[in-house]
Amino acid sequence: MQTQDSLSVTFRFAALREAELIRAIEYDAAQRFADIDMVGIASARPMDVDFVRRKIRASEIVIAVDRDAHCVGFVMFVQMAAGFYIEELDVLRAWAGRRIGAALMERVAGLARTAGAQRLVLSTFREVPWNAPYYRRLGFSVIADANLDERLRALRAAHVARGLDESKRVFMRREVGVGPA
Incomplete structure (x- = not known):
């Protein structure tokens, strides 16, 4: 899948x-949160390396690599019943604003279409500029709380258990259609 x-x-x-x-x-990428007084996110430890390795073995991380072979961003996802759930999308701050995040999202949308999935789903902060407002520009829309299925409600509970303030977060979705990427 090299493009x-x-x-x-x-x-x-x-x-x-x-x-x-x-x-x-x-x-x-988390250091951006320090600038908006969300220091807890900025100071949080990165994902467990064994978890990342499991995701790599499962082919659930797509990376962006520059011409000098440096990794500058990634998107991590998992396939769910009717779609792909975006677990994480990060780009190095030095590479922000170059549409790399959008391009990574398009790669996952292509994988979803190929797998016959109908949508991309994610959870993000409602007001953080590079979160929900950014994803709206990429074609995502908010899923009303009343429309969250059992799996998304379980994800929300897991977020709360990790200390995330879910009152400031939303689930969003984007339809991907079917057919070739």
Whole structure:
């Protein structure tokens, strides 16, 4: 799944040797939250390396690699009943604003279409500019709380258990259609 676009960035599935790089990107991207007084997120430890390795083995992380072979961003996802759930999307702060996140999301949308999935789903902060407002620009819309299925309600409970303030978060979805990417 190696593709390239006009950004001179290549997209492919992550390799096991890149697990620590993925964690470093997650940590770097989280530092943006310190600027908006969400220090708890900025100071949180990155994902467990064994978890990242499991996701890599399952082909559930797509990375963006620059022309010098440096990993600059990633998207992590899992297939659910009718769609793909986006677990994490991060781009190094130095590479922000170049539409790499949007391109990573399109890669996952293509994978979802190929798998016959109908939608992408994610959970994000409602007011953080690079969260829900950003995803709206990518075609996502908010899922009303009354329309959350059992799996999404379980994800919300897991977020609360991790200390996330779910009153500031929303679930969003984007239909991907069917057919080739």
